[in-house]
Amino acid sequence: MSRLSRVLCLAAALLCAPSLRAAEQAPDWVQIFEEASHVTDWKDLLADTASGSVSAASLLGISGESVTPVENLRDVVLGLQGLGSGGDRGTLALSVTPGRTGIAPVPYASYRRSALARLWAATTFAYAQGDADIEEKSFARRALSVETSLVLHEGDDELVIIGDTLKNPRGTECDVDQLDDVQAARKVYEQAREAQQHEADLAMAKAIAQGHYPPGTEPQPVTVVMQENALSQAKQAHYKACFDQALKRVRWNRSRLALMYGTGWIKPASGGGRQEGLGQTLVVSLNYGFESLPSLRERLGLMLTYRQTWAEPVLSSLAAGTPDRKSSALLIGQLAGGNSRIRALAQFSNARSRDITASQRAFKEAAGLDLRVREGLWLNLRVGRQRAVGGDSNETGSLLSLSYSPSALLK
Amino acid sequence: MLKTITGPATFSLNATDSSAFVEARSVIKTPTETGYDTVGEPLRLSNFGAQSPMPVALAPGLYRVFVEFTVIENQNGGRYDYRYAVNGTDLFTSHGDVNTSADPHDTRVAQQDFLLVVKPAGQS
Numbered sequence: 001m002s003r004l005s006r007v008l009c010l011a012a013a014l015l016c017a018p019s020l021r022a023a024e025q026a027p028d029w030v031q032i033f034e035e036a037s038h039v040t041d042w043k044d045l046l047a048d049t050a051s052g053s054v055s056a057a058s059l060l061g062i063s064g065e066s067v068t069p070v071e072n073l074r075d076v077v078l079g080l081q082g083l084g085s086g087g088d089r090g091t092l093a094l095s096v097t098p099g100r101t102g103i104a105p106v107p108y109a110s111y112r113r114s115a116l117a118r119l120w121a122a123t124t125f126a127y128a129q130g131d132a133d134i135e136e137k138s139f140a141r142r143a144l145s146v147e148t149s150l151v152l153h154e155g156d157d158e159l160v161i162i163g164d165t166l167k168n169p170r171g172t173e174c175d176v177d178q179l180d181d182v183q184a185a186r187k188v189y190e191q192a193r194e195a196q197q198h199e200a201d202l203a204m205a206k207a208i209a210q211g212h213y214p215p216g217t218e219p220q221p222v223t224v225v226m227q228e229n230a231l232s233q234a235k236q237a238h239y240k241a242c243f244d245q246a247l248k249r250v251r252w253n254r255s256r257l258a259l260m261y262g263t264g265w266i267k268p269a270s271g272g273g274r275q276e277g278l279g280q281t282l283v284v285s286l287n288y289g290f291e292s293l294p295s296l297r298e299r300l301g302l303m304l305t306y307r308q309t310w311a312e313p314v315l316s317s318l319a320a321g322t323p324d325r326k327s328s329a330l331l332i333g334q335l336a337g338g339n340s341r342i343r344a345l346a347q348f349s350n351a352r353s354r355d356i357t358a359s360q361r362a363f364k365e366a367a368g369l370d371l372r373v374r375e376g377l378w379l380n381l382r383v384g385r386q387r388a389v390g391g392d393s394n395e396t397g398s399l400l401s402l403s404y405s406p407s408a409l410l411k
Numbered sequence: 412m413l414k415t416i417t418g419p420a421t422f423s424l425n426a427t428d429s430s431a432f433v434e435a436r437s438v439i440k441t442p443t444e445t446g447y448d449t450v451g452e453p454l455r456l457s458n459f460g461a462q463s464p465m466p467v468a469l470a471p472g473l474y475r476v477f478v479e480f481t482v483i484e485n486q487n488g489g490r491y492d493y494r495y496a497v498n499g500t501d502l503f504t505s506h507g508d509v510n511t512s513a514d515p516h517d518t519r520v521a522q523q524d525f526l527l528v529v530k531p532a533g534q535s
Binding site: 190214224233243 | 412413414415426427428429430431432434436438440441442443444446447453457458459460461471472473475477479480481482483485486487488490491494500501502503504505507508509510514515516517518519520521522523524525526528530
C-alpha cells in the first residue's frame with residue numbers, strides 16, 4: 001500500500017470518528033503515525049509550520065495552485081490572459097515577492113547580517129479576484145494582501161543554512177570540487193593554458209630569479225563573461241542535491257514571527273449594485289520551537305495566531321444587499337508534531353461569536369492531520385467542533401482540503 | 412595579464428551587492444622545468460564564506476594564478492556583481508543575472524588566469 005493510500009485510510013478513519021472525544025481516545029497516536037509514514041523514531045517527525053495565511057487568494061477561497069508568482073512583467077501578462085473577456089470576470093491571483101525577484105533583490109551579504117533584510121526578502125504582496133455565488137446571487141470579489149515572516153534564530157534560516165553549508169562543504173553534497181566530473185571539466189581550461197604559457201612563464205621565472213623583473217605597470221580590470229559550459233553544468237547538477245541536503249537541516253518547528261494584512265471588496269456581478277468592503281484582516285503569528293528544551297526542540301511546535309478583523313461582513317447577510325458587519329478577534333493555538341510529509345496537531349481557538357463571519361468559523365477545538373503531497377502543497381484534514389452558521393449552537397465539522405504554502409514563507 | 416606586487420599578496424572578492432552566491436576559487440602555481448607546481452591549498456573567497464581580503468605569504472618569484480568564478484542562483488535570485496582584486500587592484504569584474512531558466516539552481520562559471528610577480532620587500 002502506498003504512503004498516500006495509508007494516509008488516506010487514516011484520514012477516512014478520522015472522518016468516521018463519531019466525535020472529537022472519541023478521536024482523542026484513539027489507541028496510540030504515535031503508533032498510528034509511525035505506521036502511516038514508516039517512521040520509527042519520533043525525533044525524525046517534522047511538520048510544516050505554515051501559519052494561517054491571509055493571502056489575497058485565500059481571502060477569496062482561491063486555490064493556491066492558481067496563484068501566479070510574479071517575477072517580471074511577462075508573468076503579469078500571462079496572468080491577465082487567464083481572465084475572461086469580461087475583464088473583471090474570472091479568476092486571477094498574482095503574488096510578488098520583490099526581494100526575491102529582479103525588482104528589489106536582497107544581496108546575500110545583507111540577508112546574512114540583517115534581520116530587516118530577511119524580513120523584506122520574505123515580504124509578499126498579492127492581488128486576487130474571483131466570482132462567488134452567495135444565496136443564489138453572483139458576486140465579483142477582489143482582494144489585496146501583504147505578508148511577511150522572520151525566522152527568529154538566524155541559524156534556522158534556510159538560506160543561511162545553505163550558505164553556511166557551501167562555506168564548509170566537507171562531507172556534504174556541496175563539496176563539488178572533489179567530484180570527478182567537476183575536476184575533469186576544470187582541467188580542460190587549466191591544461192590548455194599551461195601548455196600554451198609554460199615556455200614563456202618558465203623563461204620569465206628564470207629571469208626574475210636573476211633579478212630581472214618585468215615592468216610593473218598596473219593592469220586594467222577584465223570584464224568576465226559568466227558562461228554555461230561543461231564545468232557549470234557539472235556543478236549545477238550537484239547543487240540541487242547540495243541544496244536539498246542542506247534544507248534537511250531546517251528545523252520544522254523553528255521559532256518564527258509572521259505578519260499578514262489583507263483587505264477586499266465585493267459587488268454584485270451584474271445589475272450595478274453597490275461595492276461593499278470585505279473588511280480588513282490582520283494576523284500576527286508566532287511559532288515557538290522549544291529551543292531551550294532539548295528533549296522537545298526536535299519534536300514539538302507551538303503556534304499561536306492572533307487574527308483581528310474589522311468590518312467583516314456576516315456571511316448570512318451578504319445577499320441581503322446591506323450586510324451586517326462585525327469586528328472580531330480570534331486567537332488560535334496549535335500544538336503540532338510530525339515529519340516533513342505528515343503532521344498531527346491539536347487546535348484550540350476562542351471562536352465564540354453569535355453572528356458568524358468567515359473568521360469565526362474556525363474550529364473551537366480540533367484534531368488534525370496534514371499530508372504533504374509535494375513541496376508547498378498540503379492535504380489538510382481537520383475534525384472538530386465549530387460554531388454553526390446560524391451562530392446559536394456548536395456543530396461537529398470535518399474538513400479535507402488542499403492548501404498551498406508560498407515558497408517565500410516556507411520551503 | 413600581469414600584476415606586480417611587493418611583499419605579501421592579499422586576494423579579495425567584493426560581491427556584497429550580489430543576491431546570488433558568488434565564489435572565486437584561486438589556485439596559485441609556479442612554473443618548473445617539467446610543468447607547474449601548486450602552491451598551498453586553493454583560496455576560496457565568496458559572499459557566503461571567507462572574508463576578504465585574504466593575505467597569502469608568497470616567496471619572491473613568478474606565479475600563474477588560475478581563478479574560477481562561480482555564481483549560483485538561490486532563493487533571492489541570480490543577480491551578481493563582483494570585483495576580484497589583488498593588493499587593491501581590480502583584476503576581474505562582472506555583473507548580470509544567472510537566473511535564465513526554471514531551474515532554481517542556475518549556475519554559471521568563468522575561468523581566468525593571470526601572472527603574479529612578487530618582488531622582495533623593500534624592492535621597488
